[in-house]
Amino acid sequence: MDRRSFLRTSALGGAAAASTTLAAPAYAQGNRTLTMVTSVPDGFAIFDDAAQLAADYITSATDGALTIQKMPAGSLVGAFEVFDAVSSGQADLYHSAEYYFLNQHPAFAFFTSVPFGMTGQELANWYYHRGGAEQHTELASLFNLKPFLCGNTAMQPGGWFNNEINSAEDLQGLRFRMPGQGGQVLGRLGASVQNIPGGEIYQALSSGQIDGAEWIGPFADERLGFQEVTSNYYTSGFHEPGSALALSFNLDVWESLSPAHQVIVEAACRATNATNLAMSLAENGAALARLQSAGVQTRQFPEDVWDAFGQASAEVREENMSDPIYADIANSYFESMRESAGWYEIADGEYMRQRNRVIG
Structure with a gap:
């Protein structure tokens, strides 16, 4: 039995697995606006920066053929409701932290961070080169989702x-x-x-x-x-020690995208992941010095x-x-x-x- 079959027939079973059998809807050709729900308000440093960067990358790289409309926490659904909203098709994609969704499955923790776990770079090593991305995809598919790492906060203080x-x-x-x-x-x-x-x-x-x-x-x-x-x-x-953020599409919406647009989305998420991690590391030292000078x-x-x-x-x-x-x-x-x-x-x-x- 391959891993996909194993996952689909394991602990989640019935209702969750059934959601992956929905037929992908047909979309008219031409420009599309996709609704992204997020778990933070507009302007939240690092977290919202990653969501906005990914939206801008996708919109620009497709020349507006895919326009991402970002809806911050509370504007369409609550901060912790984005998973269910996208899984059910109420929204097209979310940007969030996967460990908010441990009630859906505890393994989502590994796609944000776990105690005494990986740094941001170690997480990228696993995700892109040791099977992490495939496992993320397999887990999320049980909930009618297609996920990507899309940002990293680096080490989080106590x-x-x-x-x-x-x-x-x-x-x-x-x-x-x-x-x-x-x-x-x-x-x-x-x-x-x-x-x-x-x-x-x-x-x-x-x-x-x-x-x-x-x-x-x-x-x-x-x-x-x-x-x-x-x-x-x-x-x-x-x-x-290195918390990932994630962008996740409703699986039906994802499968309705052209192959070229799927490649652009994946590349945008990789670029956001690297850029956001660097931003976190670049800004934290100067910010800490300001905090210390303030007492x-x-x-x-x-x-x-x-x-x-x-x-x-x-x-x-x-x-x-x-x-x-x-x-x-x-x-x-x-x-x-x-x-x-x-x-x-x-x-x-x-x-x-x-x-x-x-x-x-």
């Missing part, structure tokens, strides 16, 4: 806290905003985890609804103004907190391994990560150590 975290006990009862498997890890450690859309985090933090939050990184966090509310910024996080205190978690994160992360991963789809993707993901990390450690890692020693 987040903003009203109070310092001096031990793992300080996580008990902490009201904290963190989605994905990272949020599940914090919950296992006693935190009260809130999965709040990006557009609502500032209000929740400033009103005291939550005690802390993570978002994307210095550049994006500064844009949202978290430094106006709290000054404790943990700059290294366990939860998202933000950068901090690191103590080692016992890191140990607690690690143990809980392993437990969260393991509890999903009985699902054959999840296990298949997880095994592929971590095999590729180990392969990449083995080279980076003896090549890039040693170079960085020596560069820092020689030139400071």
Whole structure:
């Protein structure tokens, strides 16, 4: 049995698989406007930048034959409703983070980020050269979707806290905003985890609804103004070492596109992925310096907190391994990560150590 057959007959079964049998609708020749729903408001640094860049690339490269109309969170559907809207055909495509959709299937986490997982570059290695893209396509097809990686935030900090975290006990009862498997890890450690859309985090933090939050990184966090509310910024996080964003088409809409337009869309997503990752890395250093000059205190978690994160992360991963789809993707993901990390450690890692020693 090939992987596609395996996936289609595994855990999801019936209703989800049936959605892939819908006949592709016929479209008239000529220019088309496709509706893209997103999970953030217009202008959100890094996240919306990727959505807008992909829309612009596709529209320009097709000379307007495919015009992408971007509908930000709340304008057509809510931030976390984009998956269902596109799967059902209410909208044509979405731009979002796949780990928002763990209720559809926990394996979607691997196409954003998982705790103690891949950096942005390692994720690209797996996705484009070790089968990740094919596994993403196979999983999403069960929900009548055709997906692509389309942006990357790079390393995400541990987040903003009203109070310092001096031990793992300080996580008990902490009201904290963190989605994905990272949020599940914090919950296992006693935190009260809130999965709040990006557009609502500032209000929740400033009103005291939550005690802390993570978002994307210095550049994006500064844009949202978290430094106006709290000054404790943990700059290294366990939860998202290289978080991918994704663009996903309704499968019927995708199959109605010409082969040339399909190639353009895929190329646009690859270009957005690389450009957005570079933007994240380029902007974060200067933004962090501005935050520090405004009085933000950068901090690191103590080692016992890191140990607690690690143990809980392993437990969260393991509890999903009985699902054959999840296990298949997880095994592929971590095999590729180990392969990449083995080279980076003896090549890039040693170079960085020596560069820092020689030139400071």
